[in-house]
Amino acid sequence: MSDIIRRDPRAERIARNRLHPLHAAMQPVQASWMGPAGVIRKNPHAVGFIGPNGIKRIDRSGAQQGGSSKRSTTVEVLLPLHQVTEPAFYIAVVPDMVGGRLSSHDRDLLGLAHQLAGTDGAVLAIVFGEHKESGFSTAGVDRLLEITGEEYDGYAPEQRIQGLRAVDNQFNPRHWLLPDSRSGGGELGRRLGASLGERPATRVWQIKDGQCTGRAGAGQQDISRALPRLILAAAECAEPVDETRHEALPVQLSTSVARSLSRIDDLGAVAVDPAAIPMAEAEFIFSGGNGVKDWDLFHRTAAALGATEGASRVAVDDGFMTRDRQVGASGTWVTARVYVAVGISGAIQHLQGIGACDKVIAINLDPGCDMIKRADLSVIGESAELLKALIDAVDAYRNEAKRDAA
Numbered sequence: 001m002s003d004i005i006r007r008d009p010r011a012e013r014i015a016r017n018r019l020h021p022l023h024a025a026m027q028p029v030q031a032s033w034m035g036p037a038g039v040i041r042k043n044p045h046a047v048g049f050i051g052p053n054g055i056k057r058i059d060r061s062g063a064q065q066g067g068s069s070k071r072s073t074t075v076e077v078l079l080p081l082h083q084v085t086e087p088a089f090y091i092a093v094v095p096d097m098v099g100g101r102l103s104s105h106d107r108d109l110l111g112l113a114h115q116l117a118g119t120d121g122a123v124l125a126i127v128f129g130e131h132k133e134s135g136f137s138t139a140g141v142d143r144l145l146e147i148t149g150e151e152y153d154g155y156a157p158e159q160r161i162q163g164l165r166a167v168d169n170q171f172n173p174r175h176w177l178l179p180d181s182r183s184g185g186g187e188l189g190r191r192l193g194a195s196l197g198e199r200p201a202t203r204v205w206q207i208k209d210g211q212c213t214g215r216a217g218a219g220q221q222d223i224s225r226a227l228p229r230l231i232l233a234a235a236e237c238a239e240p241v242d243e244t245r246h247e248a249l250p251v252q253l254s255t256s257v258a259r260s261l262s263r264i265d266d267l268g269a270v271a272v273d274p275a276a277i278p279m280a281e282a283e284f285i286f287s288g289g290n291g292v293k294d295w296d297l298f299h300r301t302a303a304a305l306g307a308t309e310g311a312s313r314v315a316v317d318d319g320f321m322t323r324d325r326q327v328g329a330s331g332t333w334v335t336a337r338v339y340v341a342v343g344i345s346g347a348i349q350h351l352q353g354i355g356a357c358d359k360v361i362a363i364n365l366d367p368g369c370d371m372i373k374r375a376d377l378s379v380i381g382e383s384a385e386l387l388k389a390l391i392d393a394v395d396a397y398r399n400e401a402k403r404d405a406a
Helices: 009-016 104-117 157-171 185-196 295-305 313-317 348-353 370-374 383-405
Strands: 032-034 040-042 090-093 122-128 143-147 175-179 201-208 211-216 221-226 230-233 249-251 284-288 308-311 338-342 359-364 377-380
Touching (some): 090 104, 090 157, 104 175, 104 201, 175 185, 185 230, 284 295, 295 308, 359 370
Parallel strands (some): 090 122, 090 175, 284 338, 359 377
Antiparallel strands (some): 032 040, 201 211
């Protein structure tokens, strides 16, 4: 495992972007070049340089051994810090935080807020309840307000509006930004507009020169209007922040939030068949490829994990899965929180389709395949044995939970 060369997509993107502030730092060091007089010059600081006394420089970093590159070095990219000491105004963002983490839609929204904030304003993110996100600083958050309490758990839009009204009274944001999504942002934004007396701009995909453009007519036409105070933005409304890191300083409300007498009874989440969830909306995908030999075992494992099933193009072409379960550029682009690839080598089309997935886990026999290089966690071994062990582990965990509950 230690000899596997892992790619760093972020470092490669920075190396290709000449305008990125860290572009020069990511360029490889030249070992030799031709001078103006036609004489070949050698870099004495390069790894493997042999000096005039015939002694070779020793590389203690582990990047090269024996003159050949075997291992990749991990380069820590330290982005420039963006600080707003005294904000002239605030741009308030209420992300969906599905699963307790920032989604790709949330990051696009923060990128749009960063554009509206400019250099004088600060992006204020309001998060309800407990979360698992640790990347607020790299997502473009200057100030972070966490509103916690059992009254905000579950489906509580009326109580959350009370919290947002308190934020509006204290910080007086220049603009409110919420994702126009089915995960809660669309409804919460419209409720906030009714509470504040603001007419929101919905399904906004572009803001330019004080005008915002949103989709209308079932997505067949666009409507432009003056930029309002409340904006409900669509996915891909802006590029996410990736060239700066922000302070994400915690702030608090100066006053307590009044508890709302809810007229809604939250009966909890409704169990949904994972097979009925569309691939593009699935949070946990268990995908199989050409390396899967026991498909009955694969289906039992997916059912035990409660995951939505997916497949590579080879598995679909061979008839093991239906066409609507194909993942990749020629199938469905997925944005799952967890994507498990079983027996998938990692064709370029498949890797493109899972590019927006948060965590990728690969199970494969080939330690040098592209999927292993892309994965955040790799397991090298026979898939059948690993899937049986996985089912046993899930059953043991659930049985222990039942005994504790009893």
